[in-house]
Amino acid sequence: MTTKPKTRKAPAKCTAPKRRRAHVLTEAETAAMDFEPWQEVNTKKLPNNEQFMENGLSHLITCRMALVMMYRTKAELSEMFEKDGDAMCGLVENMESARNFFSHFSELLDAASARLFAAGFSVYQNTPEKCGERGRESGNA
Numbered sequence: 002m003t004t005k006p007k008t009r010k011a012p013a014k015c016t017a018p019k020r021r022r023a024h025v026l027t028e029a030e031t032a033a034m035d036f037e038p039w040q041e042v043n044t045k046k047l048p049n050n051e052q053f054m055e056n057g058l059s060h061l062i063t064c065r066m067a068l069v070m071m072y073r074t075k076a077e078l079s080e081m082f083e084k085d086g087d088a089m090c091g092l093v094e095n096m097e098s099a100r101n102f103f104s105h106f107s108e109l110l111d112a113a114s115a116r117l118f119a120a121g122f123s124v125y126q127n128t129p130e131k132c133g134e135r136g137r138e139s140g141n142a
Contacts, residue, residue, distance in 0.1 A: 032122035034115070046105040060099035067096055 026034075048056065070078065070092075082089045124131055 034119040
C-alpha cells in the first residue's frame with residue numbers, strides 16, 4: 002500500500018475584486034439626461050440642525066485629522082499606534098462615524114451636481130453664449 006506524499010496547498014492569493022469601469026458620459030449624453038424635481042423633501046437621512054450643531058464640529062475636526070494623517074508615512078503612523086494605540090483606534094472609529102455623518106451630504110451633492118451638469122451642458126450645446134465667461138473659457142457649461 003502506497004500513500005501519496007502530502008503536499009502543501011499554495012497560499013490563497015489576495016486580490017482586489019475586479020471593478021467594472023464606469024461609462025464616462027460625454028457632454029451630449031449629459032445634456033440629454035432628464036430628471037424630475039423632488040416632490041417632497043426627505044431629509045430624514047441628513048442630520049437636523051440640532052444634530053449638526055451637536056456633532057458637526059467634532060466630525061469636521063476628525064476630517065482635519067484625516068487630512069493630517071494623509072501627510073504621514075506608514076512608519077510614522079505605525080509609531081503613533083505603538084505610542085498610543087487606544088487613541089489611534091479611537092481616531093479610526095471617529096473617522097468611520099464622520100464618514101457616516103457626511104455620506105448623505107456627499108450623495109446629495111453628487112446628485113445635485115449631476116443635475117446642474119445636465120442643465121448646463123444642455124444650455125451650452127444650444128446657446129454657448131449664455132453660459133457666462135467661465136463656460137466659454139473652459140468649453141463647459
